[in-house]
Amino acid sequence: MTHQLEITTEVILHATEDNKKIFEPIFDLFQIKEDEFTIEKTLGHYGNTILLAKMTLTKKRAEEFVKKLASKISKTQMDELIENMDAHFEDTTLFLRIGKNEIVRKEISLQQNNAIKIKIKMPIYKKDQISKKYIELLTV
Secondary structure (H helix, E strand, C coil): CHHHCEEEEEEEEECCCCHHHHHHHHHHHHCCCHHHCEEEEEECCCCCEEEEEEEEEEHHHHHHHHHHHHHHCCHHHHHHHHHCHHHHEECCEEEEEEEHHHHHCCCCCECCCCEEEEEEECCCCCHHHHHHHHHHHHHC
């Protein structure tokens, strides 16, 4: 399945945030290079600069990312994720968010606010197999 796996990561950085404090742990934890992110500059509601950093990984690199991500999620959070897996899907794409504050400490915590967005996409043709396939992916 790895040949069809795709990961997209999105990080929104506000002018008040230290980019290095957020990116360096990401580079470290997931063995990602700085040039793998594309950065788009935009303005917020009050004219402050906002950076939108995106990265897409496919195939083996995507599989490695998922393995590292899953290995860093606490057992309690992983159990909760598996129990509520259906709430994290749109079609066959799994949506996760990890806390930016925690990533600075090189920890992974599933969060909804002030989070790094992660989309994990793999083709699954039988709707009743979606949860099962993602649980297999995250628990290997």
